[in-house]
Amino acid sequence: MSDITEIFDDEVVTGALVRDVRLPGGAGTMALITLDNGFDHTKPNTFGPRGLRELDKALDAIEARDDLAAVGVTGKPFIFAVGADLKGAALVRTRGQAEDLGRLGHDVFRRLGELDVPSFAFVNGAAMGGGLEIALHCTYRTISSGVPAVALPECFLGLVPGWGGTQLLPRLIGPAAALKLIIENPLSQNRMLKGAEAFRTGVADAMFEPADFLEESLRWAGRVLTGEAVVTRPPFTADAAAWESAVAAARGLVDLKLRGASPAPYRALELVELARTAGRDEGFEAETQALADLLMGDELRAGLYSFDLVQRRAKRPAGAPDKALARKVTKVGVVGAGLMASQLALLFARRLEVPVVLTDLDQARLDKGVAYVHAEVDKLLAKGRVSGDQANRLRSLVSGSLTKDAFADADLVIEAVFEDLKVKKQVFAEVEAVVGPECVLATNTSSLSVTAMASGLRHPERVVGFHFFNPVAVLPLLEIVRGERTDDATLATAFATGKALKKSCVLVKDAPAFVVNRLLTRFMGEVIGAVDEGTPIETADRALDGLGLPMSAFALLQLVGPAVALHVAETLHEAFPDRYKVSASLATLVKAGKPGVFAPDFSIDPEAREIFEGSGLTGPDAGEVRDRALRALAEEARLMLDEGVVAAAEDIDLCMILGAGWPFHTGGITPYLDRTGVSTQVNGRRFLQPGVASVPA
């Protein structure tokens, strides 16, 4: 066992501090364990082998006593515990170590449910993963109505709740509710429950307000011990049919979302299925085996890698200049009043809370743009996302102007006009005539050259690319494009603004279509190309199901719109004619004014089918389509790194996760290409060293 302690060599150890508490109501003495790693709430309690042993030791001392009426467990302020130490988990090298880690957690946590006296968990703050499992092992639970996050996020990362969660939770709250926590929520953007929701679900027996949560929990514990309060829970294990149907329903959901692409949710389903009949030993051992299998699988390693990218790299963008160089942005101008411009205006107003002026040459378009923002604010108000005062403030921040004079005192002007270099250059020249010399000029171009756009300006150093993803309010990625002349102050201002907009920023070079669109277009190009060659739309579109991408190529085409997709494809074709083909069928589809190949009911539109499949040829089969697409992605990603579009493969993956929603288990894309051998076949080498996003060799 000692070797797993060594693996977690920089474990932040969560201590188990024990104090005696005299319970109100003459209920006797409780040994109250406080889980505390010695840091404030910004570094939550986690568990590695040392922390588990601390808890084990505390329980040894408690078990040796005969004067206790109960044992309690609570957290440090704002945090109960948030689960296993993931940094350490990523360093596990052998299956034996993985099993040891699983068993150690079980051996320690299960003691809480197997003491001679009742145990109480007082869930005072965030309880996730192993943290929630500690609470589940206790005899009783209270929860604070102020808890912001209760979750079993393991499946989100590619794990299963492996320290008792899959066995204890279904028996406590029933299989359907448990599967929601174990599978459905993690697969829905890792949704978390608030304290009150967790209480309603049955995760806790009593709920108290945060102001005096611990005191009232202890009072309640006293009443439970004296029999004054009685806890009743519905039985769930008797109804085999209900149990089966809950598991079947969850399986349907997993299939729909993942199409078999990631093993973890399937293992979780099996474990929950087992929980109805399995004894503790059997159930916990099954969890350990699942945990070990997953820990020794590359999907989980890619998940941990992705999690780290999103948690760390996204917050400290590679290549961003010194923050101190950033200039204040107290007013924003938006050139254009179309849908994109209006979305941007809303975002800037909402996040920066500064005046935002939209300009357009056409009063009707301008009115429509401002009206769009006001209507969106009304929607936020109706949903209770902003108060009446805040809504008034937001509406008053956004205005329209027919002339660019209104930009005179703006610190940042972003253009969202037609994707045409000449038009954009003219817009910037007009803006420059009005604004001060330090005003940042940002372009939301998705494919044009930022450098070219800046050329001819008096101050080209203030031009920067600000590439958002649609829908702007939802997708968290912002590609910040540095042109050849862009200076550090401009770039720093762009990063500071991006952060204030709550976006994850990645610095990219001024290269055609930057990162996400370049890869997505290449990938779509291969799929559409196969259809052009005669592969049926359905076959080509399903060919990459094994990756578990959120959207197939043609679904993506539908979302982006064929016209935009065609435009980007043409731009990239111009830059890289060998690799990017422009599909004649796609051009025809655009001319036909079709929104995509799918009819509103998601069947293939017959006219679209005619356009694409009219050739009468026989295209490549699904396997070949998949190979081509993956090889194309590997080739393009490598070229992008060689060209220095981004600093590292990690940035490509971060972009694909945040901008395209590509899943954690593919690690964005390069870990998947590495583990399937595609990168080595195509480029002669991997993107990432073994162990970075895969099981260490």
Next chain:
Amino acid sequence: MLLTSSLEPPTNEEPAVPTSRDVVFVDGVRTPFGRSGPKGLYAETRADDLVVRVIRELMRRNPSLPPERVDEVAIAATTQIGDQGLTIGRSAAVLAGLPKSVPGYAIDRMCAGAMTAVTTVAGGIAFGAYDVAIAGGVEHMGRHPMGEGVDPNPRFLSEKLVDGSALIMGMTAENLHDRYPEIGKERADAYAVASQEKVAKAYANGKIQPDLVPMATRKAAEGWGLATEDEPPRPGTTMEALAALKTPFRPHGHVTAGNAAGINDGATGSLIAAADVAAELGLTPKMRLVSYAFAGVDPEVMGVGPIPSTERALRLAGLAIGDIGLIEINEAFAVQVLAFLGHFGIPDDDPRVNPYGGAIAFGHPLASSGVRLMTQLARQFGERPDVRYGITTMCVGMGMGGTVIWENPAWEGAK
């Protein structure tokens, strides 16, 4: 005519607010008191959290009171900075989860802070400005040592407005021994021993616990704990032990840590209401306010303050000391209690005086103590239907005394 034309037409109805109303003490609770300092119960607990806990417990103990019916939250603290600042009555009300419509303020009369919170809201209730109010006090003397941030005007001394000893409470107590030479150190110590014994007995008989609200205490290095009882009492204190203590305020003096209240942390709170509103809301009064008075004395003998304030309160009530069946007097110093008793011809060990013991044992977190006295008097009233009137009284720094006279609703003579 022009001025009134836009207003509502005058009516002949009675004003909505009565000119004066009976005021009652509905309920009082407090946190256990702690010893100040790094080893004390509340070494790492915020003062405002103590107040929040008290407010919430008052509301919890009186569920028939709709929270929005609380019209004011008056919380006293002597040192109103940091966690005792930010207009603590208002900030604690918000933190306690009272509706935002409930206002609050901070109040200060040093040791008589909570007492003044009660009398001030009582005045407002009698006037008709409030129906129900929360009044209490807090002092975390560990986080806010006595005299923190004070800046006495140099004129106090240059013009001999007060004696140099006036701001050091222990010195004012020594001065009191000078004024009353018949009160020696031994009498003071004997009084202190008796106070400790009475507190131990009251605890053993379960008289104190019902009005304490358990308070969570966390220390970073030890984890969470729970304060369920007062920390300052030293049961088993003997005359011998007290005789051995140092007299820090004067060489060979009289005042020691043993015959004075300590340096403590704690909070108290009470629910004060108009008698008719209490009846309407189904709140059971524990005491009815009869009169109150504050009085000033020479700051260098601040301990005599309760004498003139009690004389005045009795006069206002039309009562004599002989009408008073129970006396809760704050024991800042034994000598100050003995001076009071001497003035009114009451023996040192009179059973009417502090039957549950006093601040020498419980501790005296300055601005909180006034409501502790009231809470204890209220409990005694419940047990003593033979008693009609009781007083709560205390001395105050800068030379003051405060006294509140209460009537026992359970007095059997009324029936």
